[in-house]
Amino acid sequence: MKNDILKVLVTEDEIKQICKKLGKEITKDYQGKELVIVGLLKGCNPFMADLIREIDLFLKVDYLSVSSYQGTESTGDVRIRMDLSEPISGKHVLIAEDIVDTGTTITTVKKLLLHRGALSVKIVTLLDKPEGRLMECIPEYIGTVVPNEFVVGYGLDFNEDYRNLPYVGVLKPSAYEK
Numbered sequence: 001m002k003n004d005i006l007k008v009l010v011t012e013d014e015i016k017q018i019c020k021k022l023g024k025e026i027t028k029d030y031q032g033k034e035l036v037i038v039g040l041l042k043g044c045n046p047f048m049a050d051l052i053r054e055i056d057l058f059l060k061v062d063y064l065s066v067s068s069y070q071g072t073e074s075t076g077d078v079r080i081r082m083d084l085s086e087p088i089s090g091k092h093v094l095i096a097e098d099i100v101d102t103g104t105t106i107t108t109v110k111k112l113l114l115h116r117g118a119l120s121v122k123i124v125t126l127l128d129k130p131e132g133r134l135m136e137c138i139p140e141y142i143g144t145v146v147p148n149e150f151v152v153g154y155g156l157d158f159n160e161d162y163r164n165l166p167y168v169g170v171l172k173p174s175a176y177e178k
């Protein structure tokens, strides 16, 4: 699998530092608040696991599974595949994303959670791809910015593969031909 990687964009060590930094900021900003971190499956998985261990607060975790991608293209049509396990009314919600690209997913999910009565909804994303934006949105917490390339690893997939890479990278063109 690792042979398919053309270049590494964010190393394991950089990811560790990012989680530490974001965890500190979130700990400071949510003092005294009832916080629920909502991870967007499946991509949030490794990031969520590492991030929450850097947050020194009582918090709850929940997950939402939405889908808008097929292969390397966003379909622009966000569907809920698996809903939250608890109501989020009256809670402060932090949505945890692997990457914000067109902004369609987080904009839609944010609207939905506010409609359900969340007190506040903010976004923490490991990666931001601002050049891909179709909807205007700025995540409150950003790990790092990546160029407008399709990336895989650390939760991010290409056709469900490569999520288990410990870093974020770009695939060799040959990997798309399999």
Ligand code: IMP
Pocket (backbone or CB within 6 Å): 040, 043, 068, 069, 074, 097, 098, 099, 100, 101, 102, 103, 104, 105, 106, 149, 150, 151, 152, 156, 157, 158
């Ligand atoms: P958006 O709705 O276009 O902002 O896309 C958000 C979702 O699309 C992310 O949660 C990812 O699952 C997926 N996505 C966007 N860009 C990439 C990428 O470069 N690699 C893998 N998945 C991506």
